[in-house]
Amino acid sequence: MTLQQAPETVRVTAAVEERMVTPSLSVQGVVSGAPTRxxxxxxxxxxxxxxxxxxxxxxxxxxxxxxxxxxxxxVPVFLLPEGVPLYRDLRHGDSGPDVSAFQSLLTRLGYLRGSATGTVDARTLTATGLWYKAYGQKLPESEGKPYVAVxxxxxxxxxxxxxxxxxxxxxxxxxxxxxxxxxGQQAVTARFTVPEADAVKVGTAVTVRASGGASFAGTIASIGPFQSNEASKEQRAGHDVRVELSLQDAAAPKEASTVSVTVGGQGRRGPAVPLSAIRQGSQGTYVTRELEGENSSGTPPTRDVTVAVLAQEGGWASIETNPELPPGAKVIVG
The missing domain is CATH 2.40.50 (OB fold (Dihydrolipoamide Acetyltransferase, E2P))
Known part of the structure; x- marks a missing residue:
């Protein structure tokens, strides 16, 4: 009888290195229109x-x-806030909450001085006439008397x-x-993996490129909470990052179109580990360091070490300096 030996799991490690890592990454995103009114x-x-x-x-x-x-x-049409409940024509002597709200608007626009009285008086009609005059219009009149036409x-x-x-x-x-x-501004939503999201922050400048080759400046406006890919295996796990576009013109990318979000920056020299060593757990982002010595199974013991990813490039992640991860320290990859 031949005994079959279970395959031995080989632990693969890599050393923490001092190297230059330039924060440059490109992530696919989808364009959404600005909110409308x-x-x-x-x-x-x-x-x-x-x-x-x-x-x-x-x-x-x-x-x-x-x-x-x-x-x-x-007849002229002016823009009024919905909070002004103007439902009727206003004539001299009329009173009510609609008059008070209209007078407050005149004060806000700079045409009326003093507090709202809630009653249409000469100064209310004069202020409204000045508003109309500023746009080359005249206040309507009825029987020779000016009034506010709803x-x-x-x-x-x-x-x-x-x-x-x-x-x-x-x-x-x-x-x-x-x-x-x-x-508001037109925006792009892109799913960043955990290391990618760790390498950026709100306010980071990005470049958005459309399929036709046009590029647009943008800024990271928000980084959402971690999302798993359990609902859809086609969507990778990570954080939904919202990028607001700086331009609002006819050349802007079309809504629902697919674009690329590119983040670039200056190189940074410091401790770095392979991207395949970066893990995500309940304690956040971490790497597993291999320690000296042997445990009961004859392999070196390990310890999880929390890290902050600063940048990534070419399969490497730049991390904040950590005394637990000096250059040469071995971390598990794969």
């Missing part, structure tokens, strides 16, 4: 056609509360840049926004 315009309740007669803001232009957006059927305002939850706007001659459709605003 809709500018809602109800228009006249009289049933007249709502035709855009002029557009005051261009594509990609910034829009702030109080700005003139367009003229619709010959149909001259569109509302949005916040400010932003024009992502989609109307064209001159366009007929507005009920329920459709007058403008769509970008409320």
């Amino acid at each position: 809709e500018v809602r315009f109800e228009g006249s309740a009289g049933g007249a056609k709502q035709i855009v007669t002029s557009v005051a803001v261009a594509q990609d232009a910034s829009i702030a509360f109080g700005d003139l957006l367009a003229t619709v059927s010959g 149909d001259h305002f569109a509302a949005a939850t916040g400010e932003g840049t024009v992502r989609l706007g109307p064209t001159v001659g366009q007929r507005l459709e009920p329920g459709k926004p007058l403008f769509v605003l970008s409320a």
